Structure formats: C-alpha cells, structure tokens
Amino acid sequence: MENIAKNLKKVFFIGIGGTGMSALALFLLEDGKVISGSDKKESRSLLKLKQKGVDIYIGHDPANIADDVDVVVYSGAIPPDNCELVSAKKRNIPVLSRAQMLSKIIEQKFSVAVAGTHGKTTTTSMISKMLNDAGLDPSFLIGGELNDYGANARHGSGPYIVIEADESDGSFLNYNPNIAVITNIDFDHPSFFKDLKMVEEYFEKFMRGISKDGKLIVCGDHIINRKVAEKITDKEIIFYGFGDDNQVQCKNVILSGFGSCYDLYIYGKKIREVTLNVPGMHNVLNSLAAFSVAKIIGLDFVSACDSIASFSGVRRRFELKCKDPYIIDDYAHHPEEIKAVLNTARNIFKNKNLVLIFQPHRFSRTKKFLSSFCNVLTQTDVLVLFDIYPAGEKVLDPHLGNKLFEECKRRMKDNVFFVSKESIYELIQEIHNESNIYLFMGAGDITKICDKVVSIFLEIKKDQSKQVNDSNTSEFST
Known part of the structure; x- marks a missing residue:
C-alpha cells in the first residue's frame, strides 16, 4: 500500500463531485491516471471533469466500478454502507479515504x-x-x-x-x-x-x-x-x-x-x-x-x-459577479466568516444598503451557533434568509430555519425576510433600489441562485439599452 499512489493506473472515486474529491481526481488525471467516479447528482465540478474525459456515473451502483480498478477513493461524506464501497471491499479492491490517498501523494x-x-x-x-x-x-x-x-x-x-x-x-x-x-x-x-x-x-x-x-x-x-x-x-x-x-x-x-x-x-x-x-x-x-x-x-x-x-482571488470568495447593481458571491457560512465579509463590504461600499442573502449550511452548525448567527446577520441593512441547506445531514429540526428567521426578525423588526428559492427573484425586484449592494453567502447551492439573479439584472439592462436604442432610432427617422 505504501507505493500505491506512485504505481496505480486506474482510480475510481465515490463522491467525485465534492470540492476536495474533484481536485484530487483532476490532479491524478493530469498525472496520467485513468479516472472514473460516481456522485448522486450533476454539478459544476462534474461537468468540468467530464469535459476532460473522466467517466462519470450519476447514482451509486457496484457495476460502476470496473474489475481492473487499482484503488477506490471515497469521500468523507460517503456512509460505510454505500453499495459501491461495500462492493469494492468484497472484491478486495484497495480502498482509501480521500485524506489517505492525498497523504500518499504528498509524501513524494x-x-x-x-x-x-x-x-x-x-x-x-x-x-x-x-x-x-x-x-x-x-x-x-x-x-x-x-x-x-x-x-x-x-x-x-x-x-x-x-x-x-x-x-x-x-x-x-x-x-x-x-x-x-x-x-x-x-x-x-x-x-x-x-x-x-x-x-x-x-x-x-x-x-x-x-x-x-x-x-x-x-x-x-x-x-x-x-x-x-x-x-x-x-x-x-x-x-x-x-x-x-x-x-x-x-x-x-x-x-x-x-x-x-x-x-x-x-x-x-x-x-x-x-x-x-x-x-x-x-x-x-x-x-x-x-x-x-x-x-x-x-x-x-x-x-x-x-x-x-497580481493575485485575483478565488471563486466564491468575495467574488464580484455584477457591477450594476453590485452583486457579491461568497462561501461564508460560519458567523466569523460572515462578519469578515460584512466588514469588508462596509469598508468598500460606504453609505450603501447591504442586502445579505444567506443560506444556512447544515442543521448541526445552525443549531450550535444560532445565537452567534443572529448577532452577525442582524448587522446588515436588509436580511433575506433561505431555509437550511442540509449538505447530507438528516433533518434534525424542520423548523430550525424558521427559528433563526424569527430571532433575527425580533432583533431587526423590519427588512428581514424568509423566502423560498422560487420567490427570491420577485422579492429582489420589490426591494431593489440604486443603493442596494447584494451579498450572497453560504456553502450550499446559493451560488446558483446568485447566478440567476445576475442574469435577471443583465437581461433588464439589456432590455433598457434596447429601448433607448429603439427610441433614438425612432427620433432619428422622424
């Protein structure tokens, strides 16, 4: 097992779409290994791997793992009873966690x-x-x-x-x-x-x-x-x-x-x-x-x-997605991280309205830090909350997201909203004004919502520009 990272040729990843797993898969692919893997749903990282020739399976099935695979690498999010993981062990295919595989690599x-x-x-x-x-x-x-x-x-x-x-x-x-x-x-x-x-x-x-x-x-x-x-x-x-x-x-x-x-x-x-x-x-x-x-x-x-x-940053770390209006996308999902992002935004956008659109990440984190979340979330001017993104956790309390909202509402009184993913677009159009700075935060799928909001604003600007051009053309014709 000591030299497995150096000698292997074919690697299968269970949960290949995760951030750390996709990075490891890409690394080994560039090292000349044949990579394949599975995950429960499509994602941006899976699309990138597919484009590079990685065989991706949506859904877990023992048949996904070929007999000639040298090692199976699994994500920390994969339970012990996962059918692919169980099958690999029964077939005596070497099995490593992501961290175990990475430890073999960095030794070199x-x-x-x-x-x-x-x-x-x-x-x-x-x-x-x-x-x-x-x-x-x-x-x-x-x-x-x-x-x-x-x-x-x-x-x-x-x-x-x-x-x-x-x-x-x-x-x-x-x-x-x-x-x-x-x-x-x-x-x-x-x-x-x-x-x-x-x-x-x-x-x-x-x-x-x-x-x-x-x-x-x-x-x-x-x-x-x-x-x-x-x-x-x-x-x-x-x-x-x-x-x-x-x-x-x-x-x-x-x-x-x-x-x-x-x-x-x-x-x-x-x-x-x-x-x-x-x-x-x-x-x-x-x-x-x-x-x-x-x-x-x-x-x-x-x-x-x-x-x-000349360092230009990392995707979803205070990432500027739009300038008119300003829309920032950030991975912050812990009270201290949210605090840092809000402080940074306050320093940049003085005398502006900060609209924080937050998706709590995991029930365990939200429950443990509920008070701390309330303390920092209520420092914004307008707060929009989604329900909790479970990230694979069991629903510990289906009302926990609403509890967070009620506590924030008690402190802020006004300008705090609890919305669904479908209603967010209508709400933003209702509350929008030229002073608003939109901060999307969370480690779940909120980045997709952010991208859609950006596209909506871009379409509005495009339509406005077209109307101006049409009006100018009409005046010129007259």
Whole structure:
C-alpha cells in the first residue's frame, strides 16, 4: 500500500463531485491516471471533469466500478454502507479515504499544508500562485477554484506540492507536511467536534505530526493559535500578523476599494511595500502567511510581492459577479466568516444598503451557533434568509430555519425576510433600489441562485439599452 499512489493506473472515486474529491481526481488525471467516479447528482465540478474525459456515473451502483480498478477513493461524506464501497471491499479492491490517498501523494514532494477554520482556500491559492510565478511549477490541491488558473488542482513537475488541509472530520491528521500553516483555530463542524477544546486538541496533534524537520507558520494575532502553537517546543515556528510579537508583520495598512497596501516587515526589517488586489483585512493576513512560506523556502521577495499583487482571488470568495447593481458571491457560512465579509463590504461600499442573502449550511452548525448567527446577520441593512441547506445531514429540526428567521426578525423588526428559492427573484425586484449592494453567502447551492439573479439584472439592462436604442432610432427617422 505504501507505493500505491506512485504505481496505480486506474482510480475510481465515490463522491467525485465534492470540492476536495474533484481536485484530487483532476490532479491524478493530469498525472496520467485513468479516472472514473460516481456522485448522486450533476454539478459544476462534474461537468468540468467530464469535459476532460473522466467517466462519470450519476447514482451509486457496484457495476460502476470496473474489475481492473487499482484503488477506490471515497469521500468523507460517503456512509460505510454505500453499495459501491461495500462492493469494492468484497472484491478486495484497495480502498482509501480521500485524506489517505492525498497523504500518499504528498509524501513524494516537499509539502506545504494550509490548515485553519477560516482562510485556508485563499491562503493555499496565494502560496500556489507565488511558487508558480517563481518558476517552480508546483502541484496544488485546493478547496476552491483559482481565478488565475480556472482550476482547483494541478499536477506540476516541480518539487513542491501545496494542499488545503481540511480539519472538518479530523482527517488532516493523516498529513505529515514539511511546512504547516495555521490560519486560525475556531469552533466549527459540531457534527464532528464536540467543543472548542476538542478542536484545539486536533490542531495540536496536527502541528506535532509535521515532518521531523518541518516548520510551522502560525497567525500569532489569533490568541488560540498562539496558545496551541507555543506547546510545540521541538519545531521552528514563524508567527505572522499585525502585532509586534510576530516575525512576519505588516504595518501601515491602507484598505482601498477592492484592495489594500501595507509595509511588509520580516524579523523587524522592512522588506518592501505590498499591494493586494483582493479586499479585506483577512486577506492581508492571508498574504502574510504566503510571505512566511516564501521566507522559509528562500524565494526572491520582489518576485513574491509581484505575484501576490497580481493575485485575483478565488471563486466564491468575495467574488464580484455584477457591477450594476453590485452583486457579491461568497462561501461564508460560519458567523466569523460572515462578519469578515460584512466588514469588508462596509469598508468598500460606504453609505450603501447591504442586502445579505444567506443560506444556512447544515442543521448541526445552525443549531450550535444560532445565537452567534443572529448577532452577525442582524448587522446588515436588509436580511433575506433561505431555509437550511442540509449538505447530507438528516433533518434534525424542520423548523430550525424558521427559528433563526424569527430571532433575527425580533432583533431587526423590519427588512428581514424568509423566502423560498422560487420567490427570491420577485422579492429582489420589490426591494431593489440604486443603493442596494447584494451579498450572497453560504456553502450550499446559493451560488446558483446568485447566478440567476445576475442574469435577471443583465437581461433588464439589456432590455433598457434596447429601448433607448429603439427610441433614438425612432427620433432619428422622424
């Protein structure tokens, strides 16, 4: 089993449409493997894989798995009694979880693993682009689609591999990277973690599990991060952040529109001014994590800063979908993430109406953080709520979405709505005015609704333009 990632030829993925699974499938496809897989429904990621020649099956059936498959990889969302998983085991086909397969892959290169409750995807993306722009042709597997490459994975020929280390089910403990980045440690995924203490324990195990000569890069401004990291006494640690007790530090931060600039300091020495073309203080911190990696690897900082300056972001991370009106699509689904997006939007769109359209993600998360969700959601000007996106969970409480709405309504009184996916379009037309900024947030299928709203506004603008042109033509004819 040790060399399975190197020697295999054919791989079947159960749950291939998931973000992490599709990235792994694409990576192995580019490595010359023959890939096939199944999922319960069509998706954007499946379409992309199909276009690259991957055989996709909608629905699970043991017959989907050919006899000559070398290994079956399954998603963490796949239950033990899945018919394909059961069949593979009965047929003695090697079976690996996604994390187990990925751990075999990263053993073959110098690995950088980015972990943390928030900010993993953007940080992983920045590091990947920075290494690529330095001519190092890195491999990467990310939980989002890089705008610069239009993909969430790549098999590069260089010595480095950068991965997003997902903590949601504890599977990141499979990884023993050469460099581990910890963006923050927060309580999330209550379906797996019972409390914050358990989250801290897992992150401590992850930090202790890096390679023998491995190095840690930790956001030092985050109190829990620093508390956990300082228990690790046998590894070199670089702290980054705004405070003076960080080795990699930013000073004189200026937020401006959809970007920012600041002075980069490393071990107290000013390196140069940095410009970012992605918004928010959280992205300033993400870029500091990337520069910390650059410091360890020994990259030229002129090249590194130029690379980060041209970083154009990740799909569904404060993604600008339309400018008239402004429509933003974001993956935020935890109270702290929503808070960061709202703060960023307030800074950019001063004196504007923020219309937050939110789809709660998972019953377990919504129930656990109901009060925290209410606290942050009611900071917007207009709140539109959908019912909970279960993401495979059983319906714990069919009235939970309405409970969230009622509590938000009690606090906001006006301008809060609970709508269906079908009625959202009519509501937006009713409440629309020129001061509205629309923020779509959630980790479910809300992005499809956002896209439809964008298309509706574009059609309206198209019709208005046509009417103006027709009117001008008529006047000219007269």
